[in-house]
Amino acid sequence: MSRVSMKLPLIDLSNLGENDSPRWESTKTQIREALKEYGSFEATFNNLIPLELRKSVGDGIRQLFDLPLSIKQLNKNSPKTYNGYVGQNDYGRLVESTGVNGVLSSHAVDTFTNLMWPDQGNPTFSKDIQLYCEKLSELDKIVRRMVVESLGLEKYIDEHMNSTVYRCRFQKYVAPRTPNSMLGFFSHTDKNIISTLHQLNHVNGLQILTKDGKTWIPADPTSLDSFVVFVGSSFHAWTNGQLHAPIHRVVVSGDEARYSIGLFSIPKEGYMIKTPEELVNEDHPLLYNPFDYYKFLDFIYTNADASRASPDPLIEYCGA
Ligand SMILES: O=C(O)CCC(=O)C(=O)O
Numbered sequence: 001m002s003r004v005s006m007k008l009p010l011i012d013l014s015n016l017g018e019n020d021s022p023r024w025e026s027t028k029t030q031i032r033e034a035l036k037e038y039g040s041f042e043a044t045f046n047n048l049i050p051l052e053l054r055k056s057v058g059d060g061i062r063q064l065f066d067l068p069l070s071i072k073q074l075n076k077n078s079p080k081t082y083n084g085y086v087g088q089n090d091y092g093r094l095v096e097s098t099g100v101n102g103v104l105s106s107h108a109v110d111t112f113t114n115l116m117w118p119d120q121g122n123p124t125f126s127k128d129i130q131l132y133c134e135k136l137s138e139l140d141k142i143v144r145r146m147v148v149e150s151l152g153l154e155k156y157i158d159e160h161m162n163s164t165v166y167r168c169r170f171q172k173y174v175a176p177r178t179p180n181s182m183l184g185f186f187s188h189t190d191k192n193i194i195s196t197l198h199q200l201n202h203v204n205g206l207q208i209l210t211k212d213g214k215t216w217i218p219a220d221p222t223s224l225d226s227f228v229v230f231v232g233s234s235f236h237a238w239t240n241g242q243l244h245a246p247i248h249r250v251v252v253s254g255d256e257a258r259y260s261i262g263l264f265s266i267p268k269e270g271y272m273i274k275t276p277e278e279l280v281n282e283d284h285p286l287l288y289n290p291f292d293y294y295k296f297l298d299f300i301y302t303n304a305d306a307s308r309a310s311p312d313p314l315i316e317y318c319g320a
């Protein structure tokens, strides 16, 4: 029997119109269903990122990864941030990744570029990255607003939207130059709220595991205006498990490097993630006690091997 390869749901977020337009309403349902079943979907959004900006950001990220290792390593994880440089380590031998916390602030982005380009900074890259992430954050906000609305939790919208900041991470996957595919980024769930991934060149490799754990769905973008959206463990917990937080990985092959950029909405420091009581009842008992995202990350990193082996370390950390 020939196997048809599965695809992620494709949802168009361009021209949605007003909050209660018929398009808004029908898209909301599509998003909720996609995030329940797959924890992920491919979003198209025409001209969200103008082509020039995309090219310029692509060039900037190549230059960034071409910098000497000793410079790239200057971007360190400080306590409570996980935005520092990781290179060709146990995440995957082929991946390098580095990022900026609080990326919508010009101060945060300038601090990063001044560290990477100590002579005169990189004003073009600073400006581009900030604009790029602002655009991606529009997508993040639409998705979250729609989820909250479709769960009938309008009264929590402001609190929810104000409870996060944005982290941006850039990834480069070295070309394996072997006939076989190689693991670029190990299987994992994201731990934040929503992740929005944009592949910057035509080298594919991102895969999402189905809920039943049986099939890896390739998340190859179908156009330049295409983004992959994932649910992270924190949003899974907030929705009392209604949204699935999918396991995903990156597998690469061929002779060209892959580049991607991710925007992650993450809870603000000190914010306790607490499932709204409206989502808890006899049929849906509380899954997770209130928790602090950063303390959860500390737990994961101090129990790294066990956490990696566990299908859901959040259960071990604060399961109800
Ligand atoms: O590079 C990608 O496409 C995915 C990266 C990823 O999963 C992550 O940064 O959490």
Ligand SMILES: [Fe+2]
Pocket (backbone or CB within 6 Å): 188, 189, 190, 195, 248
């Ligand atoms: Fe991820």
